[in-house]
Amino acid sequence: MHDIRFIRANPEAFDQGLARRSMSAQSGAILTIDAARRDAIQRAEAAQSRRNELSRAIGMAMKQGQADEAARLKAEVAGLSTVDDSAQHQAALDAVLSALPNLLDPSVPDGADETANVVQHQHGTPATIPDARQHFELGEALGLMDFEAAARLAGSRFVVLKGALARLERALGQWMLNTQTIQNGYTEVAPPYLVNATTAFGTGQLPKFEEDLFKAGDKYLIPTAEVPLTNLVADHIIPEPSEPLRFTALTPCFRSEAGSAGRDTRGMLRQHQFQKVELVSITRPEDSAAEHERMTRCAEAILTELGLTWRRMLLCAGDTGFASAKTYDLEVWLPGQQAWREISSCSNCHDFQARRMNARFKRNKDTVFVHTLNGSGVAVGRALIAVMETHQQSDGSIAIPAVLQPFMGTDRITR
RNA sequence: GGACAGGUGGCGGAGUGGUCGAUCGCGUCGGUCUCGAAAACCGAAGUAGGUGCAAGCCUACCGUGGGUUCGAAUCCCACCCUGUCCGCCA
Numbered sequence: 001m002h003d004i005r006f007i008r009a010n011p012e013a014f015d016q017g018l019a020r021r022s023m024s025a026q027s028g029a030i031l032t033i034d035a036a037r038r039d040a041i042q043r044a045e046a047a048q049s050r051r052n053e054l055s056r057a058i059g060m061a062m063k064q065g066q067a068d069e070a071a072r073l074k075a076e077v078a079g080l081s082t083v084d085d086s087a088q089h090q091a092a093l094d095a096v097l098s099a100l101p102n103l104l105d106p107s108v109p110d111g112a113d114e115t116a117n118v119v120q121h122q123h124g125t126p127a128t129i130p131d132a133r134q135h136f137e138l139g140e141a142l143g144l145m146d147f148e149a150a151a152r153l154a155g156s157r158f159v160v161l162k163g164a165l166a167r168l169e170r171a172l173g174q175w176m177l178n179t180q181t182i183q184n185g186y187t188e189v190a191p192p193y194l195v196n197a198t199t200a201f202g203t204g205q206l207p208k209f210e211e212d213l214f215k216a217g218d219k220y221l222i223p224t225a226e227v228p229l230t231n232l233v234a235d236h237i238i239p240e241p242s243e244p245l246r247f248t249a250l251t252p253c254f255r256s257e258a259g260s261a262g263r264d265t266r267g268m269l270r271q272h273q274f275q276k277v278e279l280v281s282i283t284r285p286e287d288s289a290a291e292h293e294r295m296t297r298c299a300e301a302i303l304t305e306l307g308l309t310w311r312r313m314l315l316c317a318g319d320t321g322f323a324s325a326k327t328y329d330l331e332v333w334l335p336g337q338q339a340w341r342e343i344s345s346c347s348n349c350h351d352f353q354a355r356r357m358n359a360r361f362k363r364n365k366d367t368v369f370v371h372t373l374n375g376s377g378v379a380v381g382r383a384l385i386a387v388m389e390t391h392q393q394s395d396g397s398i399a400i401p402a403v404l405q406p407f408m409g410t411d412r413i414t415r
Numbered sequence: 416g417g418a419c420a421g422g423u424g425g426c427g428g429a430g431u432g433g434u435c436g437a438u439c440g441c442g443u444c445g446g447u448c449u450c451g452a453a454a455a456c457c458g459a460a461g462u463a464g465g466u467g468c469a470a471g472c473c474u475a476c477c478g479u480g481g482g483u484u485c486g487a488a489u490c491c492c493a494c495c496c497u498g499u500c501c502g503c504c505a
Contacts (some may be wrong), residue, residue, distance in 0.1 A: 041465055045474045055486040059433040062485095070485085077485045090464095103465090237425080239460085367462080 037089035111316030124309035129380035134336035136267035171407030186248035191228035202357030204323035221254035225278035234357035275380035288371035346375030
């Protein structure tokens with residue numbers, strides 16, 4: 001959500017910010033609504049003030065037994081105009097502002113799409129495995145990955161994992177969660193997987209992206225634990241966070257994948273349901289940039305310890321998400337697919353979500369909006385894919401990374 | 416799902432139609448005292464919007480939304496949430 005006062009004071013800067021996202025100028029239309037809104041407020045409040053004044057006088061007159069005077073004042077109140085259309089103008093303003101994306105951090109490069117993203121760092125070199133197979137080929141050959149069964153049970157974009165692969169998914173989730181809590185100091189949270197509309201609005205899923213969510217009754221299935229974790233501070237004035245608040249959760253995530261029909265239909269790269277370890281930080285404004293780097297490193301360490309080849313991408317203007325001011329994507333190399341694929345996305349949202357959910361802290365006399373950050377630490381389903389394709393053996397078995405062996409009870413998955 | 420009881424400022428808890436944004440306690444902040452701290456004492460402090468160079472002034476907010484009234488934290492209606500008991504149930 002944008003600060004109307006910022007737009008009022010800096011209309012050109014605001015429009016230039018939108019232009020970086022290939023959006024047309026909005027400040028003119030916004031300020032017109034704002035002017036009408038303030039005019040309506042002033043008229044309504046003036047009338048209200050006069051009425052309050054007369055009401056007090058009536059009370060006084062009645063107390064002193066001056067019935068005639070009271071009656072005269074009542075008649076005067078009855079003649080007062082009571083129109084208050086400020087709420088309509090406010091609603092119109094909110095509708096416009098809540099649908100506009102966050103302004104970008106100055107360090108974000110220009111560009112229209114992912115081709116303009118910038119490689120920041122690369123760990124390892126893409127392996128060329130002779131006759132490398134993709135994860136679904138490996139999984140089906142092992143008899144532990146069943147897309148047909150999932151389709152019968154639920155439909156497309158689901159998978160059934162069995163035996164050692166089901167256990168591998170569980171091992172990945174447990175190990176990642178342990179790492180983020182024990183080593184990196186995040187507080188483990190077990191949040192609801194369904195949230196109400198207010199919560200979904202707070203992080204920016206609503207109103208613009210409702211079609212991406214699954215709905216159950218009047219609730220929404222979370223598309224990421226970012227939604228409940230970030231909203232933990234919604235509507236709160238917290239103590240000044242000299243050290244960032246850090247939350248993590250391992251949850252299933254549910255996405256309708258509306259609009260991605262035909263993309264990544266084979267395998268379990270793009271599913272309606274997947275596990276993810278999410279990282280969320282709540283910081284002071286001056287701390288969010290450093291926290292963004294720290295959070296990204298917390299995700300990167302996971303990939304390194306799993307023996308994966310990865311690179312950090314700084315997303316360009318056109319590829320940065322709605323609520324984010326700056327995003328790093330982590331991509332892993334998938335030897336079977338011979339491609340880099342996103343496995344984590346770490347975003348600094350500045351105060352954009354904080355404004356939507358009214359999350360602040362107190363500093364001296366001021367109430368200040370917090371900064372919110374979120375990142376995958378990391379996506380479990382995609383980590384499973386990466387481990388399978390990276391550590392596949394010529395006989396079709398999968399070598400288990402050392403860090404996962406205690407959770408697996410074995411160093412290899414075989415038929 | 417049914418029956419009761421509740422939802423008030425960071426927390427606890429008063430307040431049942433007329434200067435109530437709201438008594439009080441705890442906690443917080445500033446000060447006095449002290450070498451320093453504690454205790455004690457004194458004082459300050461809600462959120463948002465509008466307006467003004469500013470001091471300030473105005474408006475709204477007592478779960479949410481309506482209603483009654485000149486006037487609502489207080490009365491009425493609906494809904495949401497919490498607690499207790501009952502029913503059902505992993």
